Structure formats: structure tokens, C-alpha cells
Amino acid sequence: MGFDLGSLAVAVISVLGVGLLLGAGIPLIYALAVRSHESDRPGSAAVSVALIAACVLLAIAGIVMIVFGDAIFGG
Known part of the structure; x- marks a missing residue:
């Protein structure tokens, strides 16, 4: 059983992406x-309405x- 750096990197990038999108991304979009x-x-x-939506x-x-x-x- 080895340590797979590729799947670890994918998991870290996924968590960071979702965190930025749902964490810091929403206030950024709102500010724009x-x-x-x-x-x-x-x-x-129209741009403002689309960003608020x-x-x-x-x-x-x-x-x-x-x-x-x-x-x-399914967790």
C-alpha cells in the first residue's frame, strides 16, 4: 500500500476550489x-443582477x- 501523491493533490485542489468558491468567492462576486x-x-x-443571482x-x-x-x- 503506497502513498499516492497524485490523488492527494487532486483532493487538496478540490477542497481548496470549493472552499474558495463557497467561502471567499461569494463575497467577491457580491462586491463585483x-x-x-x-x-x-x-x-x-444586467451584469449586477446576474452576479447577485x-x-x-x-x-x-x-x-x-x-x-x-x-x-x-452517500457518506
Whole structure:
């Protein structure tokens, strides 16, 4: 039984990616949405709405993973 660095690297990258997306990613996307909403550029309102919708969907996905994670992932 050996130590597989490849699968360890994949696991670490997966955890970091999900952590950044659901942890620091949502406030970043929200900040970009607020900045876009304050801008006077054409189309900035649509971009702002799309980014806020992404924040809401990511937050709901995080809650679903927390509540139903065992049922979804079979843990």
C-alpha cells in the first residue's frame, strides 16, 4: 500500500476550489455586483443582477450540500 501523491493533490485542489468558491468567492462576486450596480456603464444593471443571482444560487447550493450532503454523496 503506497502513498499516492497524485490523488492527494487532486483532493487538496478540490477542497481548496470549493472552499474558495463557497467561502471567499461569494463575497467577491457580491462586491463585483455592487460595484457594477454603482457604475454608469451601459449594461451594468444586467451584469449586477446576474452576479447577485449567482450569489443566491451559490448560497443555496452550499446550504443544500450542508443539509443533504450525506444523502447526495452517500457518506
